[in-house]
Amino acid sequence: xxxxxxxxxxxxxxxxxxxxxxxxxxxxxxxxxxxxxxxxxxxxxxxxxxxxxxxxxxxxxxxxxxxxxxxxxxxxxxxxxxxxxxxxxxxxxxxxxxxxxxxxxxxxxxxxxxxxxxxxxxxxxxxxxxxxxxxxxxxxxxxxxxxxxxxxxxxxxxxxxxxxxxxxxxxxxxxxxxxxxxxxxxxxxxxxxxxxxxxxxxxxxxxxxxxxxxxxxxxxxxxxxxxxxxxxxxxxxxxxxxxxxxxxxxxxxxxxxxxxxxx
Amino acid sequence: xxxxxxxxxxxxxxxxxxxxxxxxxxxxxxxxxxxxxxxxxxxxxxxxxxxxxxxxxxxxxxxxxxxxxxxxxxxxxxxxxxxxxxxxxxxxxxxxxxxxxxxxxxxxxxxxxxxxxxxxxxxxxxxxxxxxxxxxxxxxxxxxxxxxxxxxxxxxxxxxxxxxxxxxxxxxxxxxxxxxxxxxxxxxxxxxxxxxxxxxxxxxxxxxxxxxxxxxxxxxxxxxxxxxxxxxxxxxxxxxxxxxxxxxxxxxxxxxxxxxxxxxxxxxxxxxxxxxxxxxxxxxxx
Numbered sequence: 001x002x003x004x005x006x007x008x009x010x011x012x013x014x015x016x017x018x019x020x021x022x023x024x025x026x027x028x029x030x031x032x033x034x035x036x037x038x039x040x041x042x043x044x045x046x047x048x049x050x051x052x053x054x055x056x057x058x059x060x061x062x063x064x065x066x067x068x069x070x071x072x073x074x075x076x077x078x079x080x081x082x083x084x085x086x087x088x089x090x091x092x093x094x095x096x097x098x099x100x101x102x103x104x105x106x107x108x109x110x111x112x113x114x115x116x117x118x119x120x121x122x123x124x125x126x127x128x129x130x131x132x133x134x135x136x137x138x139x140x141x142x143x144x145x146x147x148x149x150x151x152x153x154x155x156x157x158x159x160x161x162x163x164x165x166x167x168x169x170x171x172x173x174x175x176x177x178x179x180x181x182x183x184x185x186x187x188x189x190x191x192x193x194x195x196x197x198x199x200x201x202x203x204x205x206x207x208x209x210x211x212x213x214x215x216x217x218x219x220x221x222x223x224x225x226x227x228x229x230x231x232x233x234x235x236x237x238x239x240x241x242x243x244x245x246x247x248x249x250x251x252x253x254x255x256x257x258x259x260x261x262x263x
Numbered sequence: 264x265x266x267x268x269x270x271x272x273x274x275x276x277x278x279x280x281x282x283x284x285x286x287x288x289x290x291x292x293x294x295x296x297x298x299x300x301x302x303x304x305x306x307x308x309x310x311x312x313x314x315x316x317x318x319x320x321x322x323x324x325x326x327x328x329x330x331x332x333x334x335x336x337x338x339x340x341x342x343x344x345x346x347x348x349x350x351x352x353x354x355x356x357x358x359x360x361x362x363x364x365x366x367x368x369x370x371x372x373x374x375x376x377x378x379x380x381x382x383x384x385x386x387x388x389x390x391x392x393x394x395x396x397x398x399x400x401x402x403x404x405x406x407x408x409x410x411x412x413x414x415x416x417x418x419x420x421x422x423x424x425x426x427x428x429x430x431x432x433x434x435x436x437x438x439x440x441x442x443x444x445x446x447x448x449x450x451x452x453x454x455x456x457x458x459x460x461x462x463x464x465x466x467x468x469x470x471x472x473x474x475x476x477x478x479x480x481x482x483x484x485x486x487x488x489x490x491x492x493x494x495x496x497x498x499x500x501x502x503x504x505x506x507x508x509x510x511x512x513x514x515x516x517x518x519x520x521x522x523x524x525x526x527x528x529x530x531x532x533x534x535x536x537x538x539x540x541x542x543x544x545x546x547x548x549x
Contacts, residue, residue: 005530051477060453061449079449079452079453079455080455081453081455084453085451087446087449089446091444091447091450093447093450093465094469095469095471095545104451104454104456104464105454105455107464108451108455108456108464109455136545137545137547138545138546139520152454156454156455169485229535247420253497
């Protein structure tokens with residue numbers, strides 16, 4: 001788990017406090033976590049456990065109060081295209097077509113028109129939206145929007161994907177389908193993934209490792225290795241091994257012992 | 264402002280359809296709902312037309328029954344007469360010129376200042392007190408002062424119209440910029456965009472709907488201010504013509520002025536509405 005030198009993530013003793021009505025709210029309390037290059041890690045926990053804060057710190061959208069967050073061995077200072085972020089609310093630019101959304105980061109990076117188009121095309125195909133390349137987001141279903149957002153994040157070629165409950169707003173059937181598609185995309189285009197969710201099944205199905213967090217203060221409660229083979233098929237999802245792991249994570253999330261010393 | 268007739272039908276596929284085949288299979292399911300709705304699209308214009316006819320009829324009946332109104336044909340005759348001798352065109356051009364000049368200048372000043380206020384704390388801090396202060400004063404209340412300072416030429420009239428259009432548009436633009444979805448800004452940021460890029464590629468397009476609403480409101484107050492300004496000080500224009508007609512008890516000419524102002528205002532509003540649907544058709548309607 002010594003990963004600081006590669007394209008992995010290293011979170012070292014990160015604390016983040018917010019001022020809430022004069023009180024200090026500890027969103028993250030000395031959180032440490034190492035994620036290897038191309039590892040798929042899910043983070044699950046009750047609301048208020050700081051899982052989104054952890055993601056924002058790694059994305060560079062929030063600075064830690066203390067501690068260090070390293071990506072590929074470098075301290076995170078502000079957002080950057082080396083870390084792709086996928087938001088729960090899709091965050092597609094509604095005035096741009098699917099293609100233009102996917103091209104956005106490439107345009108920012110100053111790529112020429114032909115190259116932009118070619119790269120965008122490739123990732124639109126990767127998520128299976130080629131028929132909708134010229135459609136506006138408002139005409140897409142929630143699942144399609146999120147696939148577009150995944151293509152947009154991939155297009156700038158980040159070494160890390162940070163996903164903040166990306167399927168949280170979707171119905172159960174679409175969610176299962178997108179989980180499988182995401183793993184398919186990931187197996188073809190390997191990246192280090194930190195995937196935040198509140199869905200225990202989702203956490204186990206996707207991950208090589210599940211990080212369970214606890215609230216008040218936000219901290220890592222448990223880390224559970226998922227020794228299930230990829231590709232994760234329906235067979236895997238319905239296997240007793242999956243069930244056992246799911247139960248373990250479930251207990252870890254829903255039957256947490258309160259933290260020592262703090263309320 | 265927004266018609267909700269198709270909103271629900273369009274949301275249908277969103278909820279359950281994910282990939283292409285499902286979405287395609289879902290749209291026929293949504294179609295019957297919209298097929299049941301078209302009558303509404305026919306009923307509304309029919310009701311509009313009926314209402315207009317009824318209104319004109321009531322006007323006509325009242326005119327024939329002792330009210331001191333001219334009848335509709337008399338108003339049409341007066342309009343034709345004014346058109347033949349060129350007075351109507353002259354008045355329309357004079358009024359339209361003032362409104363357009365004031366409105367365009369007002370919007371042109373409001374949009375950058377609205378952006379400055381929404382984007383920079385310094386801009387907000389410097390402009391906001393003045394805008395909040397002048398917002399409470401009807402621009403016409405400044406007319407006496409403006410007349411004294413600027414004389415009785417075109418400048419004072421255009422200035423008060425400018426002020427009316429500016430105040431309506433600047434508030435709306437400012438609110439548009441402040442209200443830009445933070446997630447979109449973050450999304451641009453994590454894709455590597457810096458402040459300038461975020462402003463041009465995210466903030467400007469995202470606040471376009473607000474700017475256009477502000478321009479429409481601004482146009483409305485520009486018209487309102489125009490007529491009153493012309494009533495007070497002008498040598499031509501629709502307001503001036505109505506004022507003159509009042510002296511001669513020429514109610515038909517007053518009616519022509521009212522109708523001309525209404526029709527012109529409506530036409531300009533429709534033009535902005537058209538621009539709005541072209542520029543902001545990407546919005547999700549609920």
